[in-house]
Amino acid sequence: MKRFSLALVLGLLASTAAHADVTVYSAGPGGLIKNLAAGFTEKTGIKTNVFQATTGKVMARLEAEASNPVADVVISASWGTATDFADKGLLLSYDSPNAKTVPDFLKMEGAVAQGVAGLIIAWNTQSGTPKPADWSDLAKPEYKDLVTLPDPAASGGTYTLVEAFMANDMEDVLQGLKDNGAIVAGANKAALNPVLQGAKAAVFAGVDYITMTAADGGETIEAIFPASGTVVAPRPMMILKSSQNQDEAKQFFDYVLSEEGQQAVAKVNLMPSRTDIKVDRPLIGDLKLLSTEGAPARDDVLAGFKKIFN
Amino acid sequence: MARGAVAPGAEGSAGLKWTATIGLLVIVAVPCLFIVIQAIFPDFGSGSLAAPFSMFFKTLADPDLFGLAGNTLLLGVGTVLCAAVLAVPIAALRALFRIPFALIWDALLLIPFMIPPYIAALGWIMTLQPRGYLEQITGFNMASLLFSVTGIMLIMGLNTFSVVYFVLSRTFETIGARYSDVGRVFGAGQWRSFWRITLPLAMPGLAASLLLVFAMSIEEYGTPAALGRRIGFEVLVTGIENRISEWPIDLPGSATLSLVLVSMALIAFMLQRWLLTRRDYRIVGGKPQAHDKRNLGVWTVPATLLFALVAFLATGLPILAILATALSRTISGGLALSNLGLDNFRQLLGTGSDGLAALGNSLMLGTTTALLASLLGAITAYSVVKGRGRFRIVLDALSITPNSLPGVVVAVGIILAWNQPWLPVTPYNTPFILLLAYICILLPQPVRYATASLHQLGDNLEAAGRVSGAGPLKAFVRIVLPLILPSMVTAMILVFAVASRELVASLLVAPVGFTTIAVFIWQQFDQGSAGLGMAMAFCAVLITTLIPLLLISLLRWFSRGSVAGLN
Numbered sequence: 001m002k003r004f005s006l007a008l009v010l011g012l013l014a015s016t017a018a019h020a021d022v023t024v025y026s027a028g029p030g031g032l033i034k035n036l037a038a039g040f041t042e043k044t045g046i047k048t049n050v051f052q053a054t055t056g057k058v059m060a061r062l063e064a065e066a067s068n069p070v071a072d073v074v075i076s077a078s079w080g081t082a083t084d085f086a087d088k089g090l091l092l093s094y095d096s097p098n099a100k101t102v103p104d105f106l107k108m109e110g111a112v113a114q115g116v117a118g119l120i121i122a123w124n125t126q127s128g129t130p131k132p133a134d135w136s137d138l139a140k141p142e143y144k145d146l147v148t149l150p151d152p153a154a155s156g157g158t159y160t161l162v163e164a165f166m167a168n169d170m171e172d173v174l175q176g177l178k179d180n181g182a183i184v185a186g187a188n189k190a191a192l193n194p195v196l197q198g199a200k201a202a203v204f205a206g207v208d209y210i211t212m213t214a215a216d217g218g219e220t221i222e223a224i225f226p227a228s229g230t231v232v233a234p235r236p237m238m239i240l241k242s243s244q245n246q247d248e249a250k251q252f253f254d255y256v257l258s259e260e261g262q263q264a265v266a267k268v269n270l271m272p273s274r275t276d277i278k279v280d281r282p283l284i285g286d287l288k289l290l291s292t293e294g295a296p297a298r299d300d301v302l303a304g305f306k307k308i309f310n
Numbered sequence: 311m312a313r314g315a316v317a318p319g320a321e322g323s324a325g326l327k328w329t330a331t332i333g334l335l336v337i338v339a340v341p342c343l344f345i346v347i348q349a350i351f352p353d354f355g356s357g358s359l360a361a362p363f364s365m366f367f368k369t370l371a372d373p374d375l376f377g378l379a380g381n382t383l384l385l386g387v388g389t390v391l392c393a394a395v396l397a398v399p400i401a402a403l404r405a406l407f408r409i410p411f412a413l414i415w416d417a418l419l420l421i422p423f424m425i426p427p428y429i430a431a432l433g434w435i436m437t438l439q440p441r442g443y444l445e446q447i448t449g450f451n452m453a454s455l456l457f458s459v460t461g462i463m464l465i466m467g468l469n470t471f472s473v474v475y476f477v478l479s480r481t482f483e484t485i486g487a488r489y490s491d492v493g494r495v496f497g498a499g500q501w502r503s504f505w506r507i508t509l510p511l512a513m514p515g516l517a518a519s520l521l522l523v524f525a526m527s528i529e530e531y532g533t534p535a536a537l538g539r540r541i542g543f544e545v546l547v548t549g550i551e552n553r554i555s556e557w558p559i560d561l562p563g564s565a566t567l568s569l570v571l572v573s574m575a576l577i578a579f580m581l582q583r584w585l586l587t588r589r590d591y592r593i594v595g596g597k598p599q600a601h602d603k604r605n606l607g608v609w610t611v612p613a614t615l616l617f618a619l620v621a622f623l624a625t626g627l628p629i630l631a632i633l634a635t636a637l638s639r640t641i642s643g644g645l646a647l648s649n650l651g652l653d654n655f656r657q658l659l660g661t662g663s664d665g666l667a668a669l670g671n672s673l674m675l676g677t678t679t680a681l682l683a684s685l686l687g688a689i690t691a692y693s694v695v696k697g698r699g700r701f702r703i704v705l706d707a708l709s710i711t712p713n714s715l716p717g718v719v720v721a722v723g724i725i726l727a728w729n730q731p732w733l734p735v736t737p738y739n740t741p742f743i744l745l746l747a748y749i750c751i752l753l754p755q756p757v758r759y760a761t762a763s764l765h766q767l768g769d770n771l772e773a774a775g776r777v778s779g780a781g782p783l784k785a786f787v788r789i790v791l792p793l794i795l796p797s798m799v800t801a802m803i804l805v806f807a808v809a810s811r812e813l814v815a816s817l818l819v820a821p822v823g824f825t826t827i828a829v830f831i832w833q834q835f836d837q838g839s840a841g842l843g844m845a846m847a848f849c850a851v852l853i854t855t856l857i858p859l860l861l862i863s864l865l866r867w868f869s870r871g872s873v874a875g876l877n
Contacts, residue, residue: 023822030833049822052833056555060718061818063559064725067357070739070822081557126642151539154556186539189835193432196641196840198441199453214838220642298558310542 021047022248025062026075027055027235029209032115032268033075039264040255046248054187055081055156072243073252075114075235078156080298082111082236092239094250098257101276103284106234113234114256115270116284119161121224122195122206129201134227138204139176146201147182148194152305154187157233158205160292162305164231167295174308177204184309196221207233209269212281216269229288234273325783327697330690334708337686337750341723342711348726349565355726365562370570374549379570382528382546385463386574389527390520392467397474398516400620402504403613404475405482408603410614417859418621419472423807424854425628426828427469428532429847433631434465435536436641443634446645462537466527468624473526474519476800477762481515482508484766514586518762521582522755525575525713531814546571547716551814554718561722568719575714576707583706586765629851636845654845665846668830673853675741675826676810679748680802683809686749687756688798692790694757695764696772706761713754717815720751724819739821747819748809755808756801763797764790799865803858810854 022040026033030052037048051061055077062071076082085091091110099112106113121132129142138147152159165171183200185191188207194200196219203211211223237256239249255261262272266279275285295301348354352365369375403409404416422430437443438456445451455461485508493503509516534545546567553564606613634645636654643649658665687709694706712720724747728738737743767790775785791798813828820829827850834843 028833028836030837051820051822053817054555054836056557056559057817059557059559060554060561060722061725063355063561064722064818065729066355068729068731070729076557078557084558124642153552156557183540186535189838190536190539192838193435193641193840194439197436197439198642198644199439210838217838218640218643220640 020245020248021049022072022245022252023049023051023070024073024075024252025051025053025058025071027058027077028052029213029268032264032270035264035267036256036261039260040252043255043260044248044251046251048252056154069240069242071240072245072249073237073239075237077117077233077235078159079113079234079236080156082108082238085238086110090241092241092243092246092249094239094253096250096253096257098254098274101274102257103273103275106273108236111236111238112253112257113273114237115235115262115265115273117157117233117235117270118208118225118282118287119157119230119233120206120208120211121226122192122203122211123222123224124195124198124201124220125222126220127195127198127201131222132202132224132226135170135204136173136176136228138182138202139173139180141180143180143201145181147177147180147204148185148191148200148202149177149182149204150188150191150206151184151186153302155191155205155207157188157207157231159298159301160231160233161205161290163295163301164290164292166301166304167292168290170228171304171308174305178308212269225282225287227288229290231290231292232271232284232287235270326689326786327693327701330686330693330705331701333686334690334705334753337746338708338712338753340727341720341750342708342715343723344726345565345568345715345719345723348561348722349569350562352562355561357731365560366566369563369566374544375567375570378544378546378549378567379574381543382571382574384459385466385534385545386524386528386578388459388463389466389470390524392463393471393474393523394516394520396467396471396620396624397478397519400617401475401478402482402508403606403616405479406508406603407606407613409606409617410610411617415617415621416476417855418625419475420803420858421625421629421851421855422469422472423804424811424851425469425625425632426532426811426813426831426847427466427530428536428813429632429831429844430469430628431465431533431536433628433635436635437627437631441644443631443645457537457541459538459541459543462533462543465537466530466533469530469533470523470526472624473522473804474516477515477519477759477797478512480796480800481512481762481766485511514762514765517582517585518758521578522713522758524578525710525754528571528574529714529716531716531718546574550716551718554722554818564719565722568715571716572711572714575710579707579710629848632844632848632851635841636848638841641840654839654841655849657842658845658849664825665830668825668827668846669850669853671741671825672810672827672850673857675744675748676806676854678745679752679809680806682745683749683752683805684756684798684802687753687801688760688791688794690753691757691760691764692786695761696769706757709757710754712750712752715751717747717751717812718818720747721815721818724750724815738819741821741824743819743821744816744824744826747815748812751812751815752805752808755804756798759797759801760794763794767793799862803862806858807854811850 024033024037033050033052037050041048058074058076059081062074086109093110096112099107102112123132129146132138150158152162165174182204188210191203192206192210195203208223211221215221237253239246239253243249257274262274262277265272266277269281271283272279349366350362351359353360404412434456438452440451440453442451489511490503490507493507498506529547531547531551534548538544538548550564550567553560637650639649639651639653690705690709694702724743728736728743737746772785772789775789780788811828813832816826816829817832820826831843831846834846
């Protein structure tokens with residue numbers, strides 16, 4: 001026991017010695033933040049500590065640490081987290097010179113999008129079903145009992161889509177899905193897995209970059225942008241006001257929004273936030289977007305969804 | 311068998327008592343205290359004590375709570391039943407009769423401990439769902455059984471029954487045939503003497519292990535989350551986890567729900583305690599015992615087949631599913647020969663440092679946790695069973711509490727406690743915080759094992775040591791520890807296995823840039839590389855199984871039979 005306590009004390013001293021690094025808490029994908037951290041360190045010599053988990057877990061850790069924050073930069077997959085943090089006055093305002101070509105709807109006081117995900121239909125090409133073209137197709141008899149959708153409570157993207165459906169009086173599509181035997185299956189990955197193996201044919205409200213990455217890996221799956229339009233989920237990047245390393249955090253911001261950083265974003269099939277970065281995939285400007293203007297509050301959206309799917 | 315409460319004969323050592331008390335206070339009580347504070351003061355995370363109880367009653371008044379609590383009880387009881395039905399017959403067979411390949415069955419039944427439950431659940435889904443591995447091979451699927459409450463209970467029973475099997479076969483073995491022989495001399499048949507003598511004497515082991523299964527199943531997140539969410543079957547722990555993992559985060563709500571869960575486990579614990587103290591179960595009295603097992607005769611083949619079936623369902627099938635996924639290049643390609651290959655394993659070892667570093671971290675943490683938790687567990691159990699005074703029940707209750715606390719809540723409690731700005735030094739953001747979390751979560755296991763073992767230990771052996779001049783500490787180290795060592799080895803293996811694959815707490819409290827096996831696997835799934843994750847899971851299961859087996863063989867070789875029960 002004694003020797004162990006000694007080791008403990010030594011370990012603690014060693015861990016508190018190193019500082020002036022930048023600590024980033026990021027939602028997945030893990031490969032992206034790893035590349036960004038490595039590229040940033042190589043460019044600036046500043047060490048980057050990364051904690052990567054889901055948006056929910058990142059937020060839980062931030063909340064539990066609130067009295068003594070550890071993170072400098074936070075990247076989440078849900079824009080709502082940024083507006084919430086801004087309302088609480090937690091964010092440092094920083095106008096990065098590299099954010100000039102980021103369109104206005106992808107930035108706000110204290111946050112700017114790292115990249116953008118789009119919501120799609122993820123369809124298994126070997127499922128023996130016709131290729132769907134629009135959301136409402138999945139309510140047809142060909143897809144009876146063959147559709148999954150992520151829970152809007154667990155997936156920020158699905159939430160935004162449901163919100164848009166409610167704002168545009170399209171709830172009947174959701175009702176049609178329910179009547180057609182669609183199941184709500186947890187978070188994004190839990191909804192995609194049965195479609196990959198063929199237990200189901202399509203994910204309603206799949207995430208584009210996850211689906212494209214799976215297809216790149218040889219899975220027989222395709223990301224379809226529905227004809228009637230879709231929504232996007234910008235991934236806010238923020239600097240916490242409590243950060244002790246604000247200069248380093250700002251440099252990290254600049255790096256992510258630099259040409260090199262945005263290419264790393266594009267490499268995992270996310271849309272870059274900057275409009276002047278050209279990559280080979282449908283970009284924000286190419287998409288028909290549904291408005292969420294006039295949608296009810298979060299609790300009402302979730303309650304409305306639950307009413308249909310219960 | 312004298313009726314009445316167990317008389318605390320030996321006084322125990324004050325030093326041991328204080329070690330147990332301080333250890334439990336730091337490791338268990340501190341995080342628990344912060345969870346209670348969080349439940350009461352919703353803004354405690356940001357250092358404010360405003361609006362006490364505002365969220366507490368709101369959460370408790372939520373009409374959904376009854377449904378969640380009811381489902382939790384249903385799942386716990388159902389899993390205990392499944393585990394008992396699976397474990398009791400084979401444990402009795404294993405302990406009292408000669409079973410062919412007995413050691414192989416033991417080794418195989420150890421593996422379910424080593425398979426992370428969420429991986430096992432995923433394996434079952436990929437096997438039984440429509441177009442799953444079963445349908446690809448045989449043409450039919452069992453989706454309707456899999457995605458049902460019964461299915462969840464069965465799978466959780468298969469994941470946990472080996473806890474009961476190992477404890478119970480040890481206990482049956484210690485009881486041996488001696489006591490039931492006495493019954494048979496007085497005219498009882500074989501069944502009658504088993505039901506009236508052997509089984510009642512095994513009650514401490516049975517009750518302790520079933521309580522563990524109950525606590526494990528109401529605390530288990532992976533299986534109900536993977537299977538239950540699809541059929542709308544929510545339990546307390548999924549409710550707690552969702553409140554923490556889904557933005558907006560509701561820490562006070564999840565802390566309050568955890569308190570409900572803990573009270574459930576404490577009630578089960580009181581029940582077990584009441585069962586145990588009603589009678590005297592001391593059967594190790596220092597008299598030499600012959601471990602003679604009987605022959606099964608014509609029943610040898612059916613008994614062997616039963617072992618084979620149980621081992622296949624609990625171990626073979628999940629492992630095969632893991633391996634099938636790990637060997638598939640793509641999930642959608644299925645089991646076609648052209649789709650199979652070692653690509654994922656190559657990538658796992660090829661990514662070099664990442665996967666291997668995670669493996670090293672987890673093995674290191676697992677071993678340290680096993681040693682420290684077992685030592686603290688043995689000392690705590692000794693202070694509780696053989697000590698005197700009121701503090702015993704407090705220690706005992708404290709040691710069982712983490713069993714019913716979901717890992718994610720322990721993690722939040724630990725962050726709240728150890729990230730306070732006024733602490734001069736803190737283990738937070740170092741690997742030591744994971745060690746604290748693991749010991750806290752897993753402490754109940756060695757405590758339960760040691761308690762059951764100590765309940766069977768008469769006081770006369772220790773008293774004999776004291777009369778011959780040994781101090782209390784020496785008597786504990788030289789007499790008590792060796793006698794409970796077999797149970798402790800089992801406990802250590804269990805702790806090692808669970809600690810080296812713990813996911814939910816690790817995900818939240820892992821220091822920045824530090825990866826463990828489970829976190830690595832989870833990150834692979836999160837990136838859509840299910841095959842790579844499964845390859846890692848397979849390697850981890852293999853390593854965490856082989857290390858304890860090697861350890862046991864070594865121990866047996868070194869002790870050469872001088873430690874009872876290591877066979």
